[in-house]
Amino acid sequence: MITVSRNSLGEPVFHLRAGGASYILTVFHGFLLHLYCGAAISDDDPEWLLVRVGHDSVVPRPASTPEGWFSLDIAPLEYPAYGTGDYRPSAVMLRSLGGNVTPGSAATALCYVSHEIVRGKPVPEADRQPAVYASPDEADTLIVTAEDPADGVRVRLYYIVLRALPVFCRRAVIENSSPAPAELERAYSASLDFTGLSRPAELLHLWGTWGRERHIERTPLCHGTVSVSSRRGASSHHHNPFAALVEDTTTEDSGLAVGVSLIYSGNFEILCDTDPFGSIRLLAGIDPTDFRWRLEPGETFVTPEAVIAVSDEGLGKMSHAFHRLFREHLCRGEWRDRERPVLVNNWEATYFRFDSEKLLAIAKDAADCGIEMLVMDDGWFGERNDDRSSLGDWFVNEEKLPGGLAPLVERVNALGLRFGIWFEPEMISPKSKLFEAHPDWVLSTAGRERSIARSQYVLDLTRADVRDYIVDAVSSILSSANIEYVKWDFNRNLTEAASASLPAERQGEIFHRYVLGLYDVLERITAAHPRLLLEGCSSGGGRYDPAMLYYSPQFWTSDDTDAMERLDIQLGTSMVYPPSSMSCHVSASPNHQTGRETSFVTRGHVAMGGAFGYELDLTMLTDEEKSLVKRQIADYHRYYALINRGDFHRLILPDDRVNSKSGRAAAWMVVSEDKSEALVTFVVIRTSIHPVYFLRLRGLDPAALYEDGEGHAYRGDSLMRAGLNLTKNYRDGESVVIHLTRRDA
Ligand code: GLA
Numbered sequence: 177m178i179t180v181s182r183n184s185l186g187e188p189v190f191h192l193r194a195g196g197a198s199y200i201l202t203v204f205h206g207f208l209l210h211l212y213c214g215a216a217i218s219d220d221d222p223e224w225l226l227v228r229v230g231h232d233s234v235v236p237r238p239a240s241t242p243e244g245w246f247s248l249d250i251a252p253l254e255y256p257a258y259g260t261g262d263y264r265p266s267a268v269m270l271r272s273l274g275g276n277v278t279p280g281s282a283a284t285a286l287c288y289v290s291h292e293i294v295r296g297k298p299v300p301e302a303d304r305q306p307a308v309y310a311s312p313d314e315a316d317t318l319i320v321t322a323e324d325p326a327d328g329v330r331v332r333l334y335y336i337v338l339r340a341l342p343v344f345c346r347r348a349v350i351e352n353s354s355p356a357p358a359e360l361e362r363a364y365s366a367s368l369d370f371t372g373l374s375r376p377a378e379l380l381h382l383w384g385t386w387g388r389e390r391h392i393e394r395t396p397l398c399h400g401t402v403s404v405s406s407r408r409g410a411s412s413h414h415h416n417p418f419a420a421l422v423e424d425t426t427t428e429d430s431g432l433a434v435g436v437s438l439i440y441s442g443n444f445e446i447l448c449d450t451d452p453f454g455s456i457r458l459l460a461g462i463d464p465t466d467f468r469w470r471l472e473p474g475e476t477f478v479t480p481e482a483v484i485a486v487s488d489e490g491l492g493k494m495s496h497a498f499h500r501l502f503r504e505h506l507c508r509g510e511w512r513d514r515e516r517p518v519l520v521n522n523w524e525a526t527y528f529r530f531d532s533e534k535l536l537a538i539a540k541d542a543a544d545c546g547i548e549m550l551v552m553d554d555g556w557f558g559e560r561n562d563d564r565s566s567l568g569d570w571f572v573n574e575e576k577l578p579g580g581l582a583p584l585v586e587r588v589n590a591l592g593l594r595f596g597i598w599f600e601p602e603m604i605s606p607k608s609k610l611f612e613a614h615p616d617w618v619l620s621t622a623g624r625e626r627s628i629a630r631s632q633y634v635l636d637l638t639r640a641d642v643r644d645y646i647v648d649a650v651s652s653i654l655s656s657a658n659i660e661y662v663k664w665d666f667n668r669n670l671t672e673a674a675s676a677s678l679p680a681e682r683q684g685e686i687f688h689r690y691v692l693g694l695y696d697v698l699e700r701i702t703a704a705h706p707r708l709l710l711e712g713c714s715s716g717g718g719r720y721d722p723a724m725l726y727y728s729p730q731f732w733t734s735d736d737t738d739a740m741e742r743l744d745i746q747l748g749t750s751m752v753y754p755p756s757s758m759s760c761h762v763s764a765s766p767n768h769q770t771g772r773e774t775s776f777v778t779r780g781h782v783a784m785g786g787a788f789g790y791e792l793d794l795t796m797l798t799d800e801e802k803s804l805v806k807r808q809i810a811d812y813h814r815y816y817a818l819i820n821r822g823d824f825h826r827l828i829l830p831d832d833r834v835n836s837k838s839g840r841a842a843a844w845m846v847v848s849e850d851k852s853e854a855l856v857t858f859v860v861i862r863t864s865i866h867p868v869y870f871l872r873l874r875g876l877d878p879a880a881l882y883e884d885g886e887g888h889a890y891r892g893d894s895l896m897r898a899g900l901n902l903t904k905n906y907r908d909g910e911s912v913v914i915h916l917t918r919r920d921a
Pocket residue numbers: 523553554563598665667713714715716732735
């Protein structure tokens with residue numbers, strides 16, 4: 177709901193209410209000020225929150241504002257512009273190339289012009305970037321227009337309220353309404369100024385690298401800037417486009433957590449800047465390092481969308497808001513809600529050494545065990561026998577697959593399995609027919625050596641001809657056989673990011689144009705193949721971001737399939753992303769990445785944390801292991817709805833101290849929406865002598881009686897306050913799964 181009232185100056189105040197949260201902004205002497213973002217409050221105009229401090233000589237003020245204390249340098253601004261007295265990091269910076277102001281200057285002051293409230297969620301400027309979708313019954317949108325008549329920049333700020341969720345979406349549309357061209361040098365999606373937090377603030381974010389994605393880190397804010405970003409051309413393994421502002425006392429179930437997630441797959445930055453008066457500015461958007469966007473007169477730039485999820489009951493509630501939003505308002509297509517097939521992928525089974533017969537042997541065992549899909553990974557095309565050639569040559573290697581794809585797929589289908597395939601369409605190997613024909617299709621800087629990574633270059637997706645080639649190449653393979661799934665990989669980052677097809681003044685647009693090009697390709701392929709299940713991948717989870725979930729409802733979480741390593745990765749990922757989006761496979765032991773041995777049972781328990789499958793040579797399994805596979809698949813079907821649609825609760829993170837002191841463990845649970853059942857997973861990472869474990873559960877009905885299937889029954893409040901007594905002499909890597917069902921009186 178959005179209400180508009182008038183403040184003491186007679187200017188509008190906007191109160192956005194969503195799922196127990198409030199967001200309030202006001203016009204103040206023409207400027208757009210931020211008053212509040214947090215748990216719902218009832219006052220419409222908490223103007224007393226404005227801070228009136230600062231010394232005149234260091235905080236300049238707009239000459240035309242009557243209030244002596246008012247300065248853009250201390251005011252909480254909704255969309256701060258650079259160059260007119262706010263020295264904090266700005267959301268927008270525009271360099272005018274002519275017109276009324278000094279050509280080449282960059283100074284903007286944005287003042288309110290008008291506003292409009294729309295039912296539903298309009299798409300600005302027919303924009304085609306991934307964004308949250310909602311029906312007119314589910315959302316309201318406030319559009320505030322502000323402008324600077326001097327340099328001719330007009331900004332439309334979109335605020336989207338999802339009525340049922342504590343979520344606000346924001347984006348900006350920046351228009352050059354002057355008669356001369358201009359260049360955008362910064363264009364963030366959202367800015368949030370916090371004043372008066374009652375506790376010291378921290379930034380919670382997800383860091384990582386290859387094989388170690390999305391580990392949770394909390395860092396205290398300092399005076400100055402703390403930021404996370406990517407300048408790799410992809411959202412990256414290193415930082416995820418997510419961060420939450422929390423208090424130092426915030427836990428899973430108490431305290432403030434304001435999370436910001438950027439729906440974007442390219443270079444991004446999320447920063448927190450703390451000023452001397454304790455105000456904190458949080459900015460989220462495209463990283464400005466190598467970003468420059470030219471706007472001809474009348475042209476607009478639409479930023480990616482940022483999602484803000486608000487909780488005053490800790491991190492769990494924030495995660496629930498993101499999970500539901502992404503599951504129900506971002507993922508699309510037939511597979512959004514359909515039960516995903518249990519698959520076996522041959523990568524860790526065979527790497528590049530396979531042929532039709534080997535794949536069929538795996539498929540046969542897969543069918544016997546109840547697996548539903550075979551995925552043929554890298555190595556099926558061109559002359560690809562290792563990772564040094566053939567990317568771009570998307571035709572079947574008939575030495576490995578005699579007769580092409582169709583006969584293989586038919587035989588796999590005849591065994592009762594679906595068939596899926598791996599692609600890495602954005603890449604080109606220097607050793608490929610495609611490179612011989614089109615060396616200019618590579619992103620590269622003339623006169624400079626091309627950096628190489630995994631023996632490959634990146635195709636120039638800013639070019640329409642390159643995008644057409646990718647769409648045609650992928651489509652012709654997809655229509656050559658009954659292919660029902662694609663794993664879309666992206667295994668290196670961008671370097672020397674320049675395009676032979678763009679003029680000098682547009683080379684600063686490459687990184688963003690690349691991402692827009694990728695969206696275009698994915699949109700065309702998913703629209704042409706609506707039944708396809710697309711799984712995203714980027715050397716594991718190097719592009720696991722909300723924009724990719726718009727096209728692919730699941731993502732390969734990490735190339736590290738070690739169950740113990742996956743605990744940090746999957747629990748970190750759960751901070752923002754729903755279990756239904758996390759692809760998790762049982763792989764061989766000893767594990768190929770770490771050499772660690774883990775039992776088949778525990779590998780299954782951990783992989784059951786998301787979209788479940790196998791990544792090993794089934795033909796090598798013992799009969800006992802095969803019967804475990806059958807049992808795991810039966811469990812997967814039994815608990816599918818619970819795991820994929822229930823509320824996910826982190827109970828113990830691998831770094832938490834648990835009550836046995838010397839041991840280490842991890843635990844999580846999912847609870848059905850009606851609280852009638854729950855699935856609890858507890859994994860001992862490192863045991864100790866006589867460890868004592870009490871596991872306090874979350875999210876249950878306190879008054880209900882829950883049965884554990886072993887003849888015990890417990891009250892919900894006892895399970896949540898006293899905890900389950902899981903004390904036992906565990907071995908390293910041992911795990912327990914408990915299914916609780918409510919006994920209905
Ligand atoms: C990447 C993926 C792996 C596998 C290989 C194939 O590393 O993350 O799962 O597909 O590529 O080359």
